[in-house]
């Protein structure tokens with residue numbers, strides 16, 4: 001049964017791919033809107049004194065602690081939800097939406113989506129669609145949906161497969177980040193950049209981890225910030241970072257308020273397809289190679 005399904009899907013994808021190719025002909029170096037062939041690295045927020053906080057891998061009970069801090073400062077953020085976490089913590093998921101944050105899609109079970117997900121399109125769709133079914137009903141109609149790939153792993157063919165689905169093609173993604181990817185120290189031993197999961201792995205206090213985030217945000221003067229909302233110190237980290245940024249006059253936005261992503265929006269039905277300029281990406285997202293022991297799960 002699965003083989004028959006996969007064959008049918010492959011055919012559908014092949015047809016969709018041909019039509020997309022035809023529409024894009026004559027536009028060498030351009031890509032169609034929707035799911036992109038390359039990870040979207042450019043947020044346009046660097047240098048803008050504007051920050052988009054993004055929280056991956058939740059929800060769980062620690063997400064409530066993050067929500068309390070955000071509520072205290074009246075800041076809206078974006079939460080990249082993992083489907084199996086949402087099903088285990090449905091009330092927390094509801095609470096994120098109720099507080100006015102943007103729900104986004106971070107896959108169903110957080111796998112490394114390599115070539116086996118192209119070989120079996122249904123396997124890829126089953127990583128994206130169940131999460132959509134969890135989050136879309138909690139967002140106002142016509143809310144722009146976003147996707148971030150687990151571990152930043154992405155392949156050209158993923159976009160073709162997902163854009164053939166009438167619901168999933170409404171997504172913008174995969175979205176990367178500007179701040180929060182790694183810990184870096186300077187020669188004197190000061191932490192210049194942080195990555196929260198690595199901070200916790202090193203057993204750093206939230207205050208030390210926050211210094212890395214703050215220094216990187218100040219250097220970049222804004223950006224999409226990668227954090228997680230599922231650790232015991234997640235709330236404390238946000239509580240150390242946010243007030244300092246407010247004090248310095250930073251603005252906070254959700255990803256659906258980032259103008260640089262507008263060009264990836266799915267055109268309305270019946271409107272002609274529009275090819276958009278290449279985001280300037282040079283290849284797939286770097287595969288981080290994070291050791292399994294450091295990962296949230």
Ligand SMILES: [Zn+2]
Pocket residue numbers: 056057106110150151
């Ligand atoms: Zn993740």
